Amino acid sequence: MIEVSKLTKKYGDKAAIQDVSFNIAQGEVVGFLGPNGAGKTTTMRILTGYIPPTSGEVKIGGLDVFADSLVVRQKLGYLPENTPLYLDMDVEVFLKYIAALKKVTADKRQTHIRKIMKICGISNVSQSTIKTLSKGYRQRVGIAQALVGNPEYLILDEPTIGLDPKQIIEIRELIKSLAEDKTIILSTHILPEVSITCTRVIIISEGKIVAEDTPNNLENRLSGVAKVLLTVKGQPEKIKLSLQDITDVTEVNIKKTHPGGLIDLEVASQKEADVRKELAQTIVRNDWDLLEMRREVLGLEEIFLKLTTKE
Ligand SMILES: Nc1ncnc2c1ncn2[C@@H]1O[C@H](COP(=O)(O)OP(=O)(O)O)[C@@H](O)[C@H]1O
Ligand SMILES: [Mg+2]
Incomplete structure (x- = not known):
């Protein structure tokens, strides 16, 4: 050991x-x-x-x-x-x-x-x-x-x-x-x-x-995952909870909260699933404002770069 x-x-x-x-x-x-x-x-x-x-x-x-x-x-x-x-x-x-x-x-x-x-x-x-x-x-x-x-x-x-x-x-x-x-x-x-x-x-x-x-887990975790980046106006914890409930969403992270109630969120989902529609509907249904939505799919190389380079 x-x-x-x-x-x-x-x-x-x-x-x-x-x-x-x-x-x-x-x-x-x-x-x-x-x-x-x-x-x-x-x-x-x-x-x-x-x-x-x-x-x-x-x-x-x-x-x-x-x-x-x-x-x-x-x-x-x-x-x-x-x-x-x-x-x-x-x-x-x-x-x-x-x-x-x-x-x-x-x-x-x-x-x-x-x-x-x-x-x-x-x-x-x-x-x-x-x-x-x-x-x-x-x-x-x-x-x-x-x-x-x-x-x-x-x-x-x-x-x-x-x-x-x-x-x-x-x-x-x-x-x-x-x-x-x-x-x-x-x-x-x-x-x-x-x-x-x-x-x-x-x-x-x-x-x-x-x-x-493990290399396997890293690969699955990193390449099997798609991410949607969102900017929403509303209450951070409430938004997080609602979005987490959507089928195929695996993780929701609050990346940043801005003054004035704007929140940047990162939503991870299974790679095959496209959760954007459900995300938008949930946000609208709750009367929050959706200001931005962007999807990215990460490969192992990209993840390594992401983890090891400064933004
Ligand atoms: N003897 C040393 N004196 C001053 N800086 C050092 C010394 N050895 C390493 N560093 C610095 O520490 C950091 C890590 O270096 P190092 O451990 O050699 O990295 P790696 O092996 O991952 O390439 C680098 O920024 C390097 O410049
Ligand atoms: Mg070295």
Whole structure:
């Protein structure tokens, strides 16, 4: 279990992340999705104990990442952004070195590393110097490095960034195969990534969490929904209640109340249903004034953009 509670990290006056809280249960594969600069790397660095938060706390397996940092690090595998590798080392030598750092006992290192290289599909380049490897292979070495010591938790910062489409598919397959016995959080700024690999998605934008759900639910919730935007004059709560009663209306939100009794409302409905007529009739029947009505249908991409960009 990873428990993140109220993390804030400030650089000077500017908060890179603010009040970030989430939990990840054992065995989950969670996608941490957000545009560049959203605060993904900052959050992951804090999760792995590399930088302290300004406030808030992180517990992994019940232990505080800072107070018990040595124990926690044994349980963690971390692929940092821009995978720092020792470019002049051979792959196997590099992994042995990491194994020594992670306190894998000398007699077990060879077997352990062979196994990891096999899982990551890098056995054939075990004797190659890292700097001679393609970006895709280097990424595999980065993931292999994170697997040394058989950690329960994997924290992968943009594992597929900079890879070509074929390499991306291969890395996704690799992550999926690892998911069988590990708890994984991976960050990405591209949407399709999460629906393919993850059981749950946390969307972060400008340092704040803006949505959290399964990819399926997100997709249904977001693409299966049509919205009607209304401006009505009348009593907000009464209007809300009446509109909620209409068949096929799933949600009514008051977006804004203006002076003079004007109210902006957002009415969500099943995508197939067009509730505009019923909305208009209900409003007229109640003697409220209908000043504006507009329908929009949202796709997953649009929703992601909506959630992650300022209006
Ligand atoms: N060491 C730092 N000093 C100052 N600002 C930083 C530092 N690291 C990150 N930031 C800022 O914090 C915000 C979040 O960055 P980051 O966590 O790298 O986002 P992401 O990984 O989602 O692209 C950005 O605005 C970035 O400029
Ligand atoms: Mg980043």
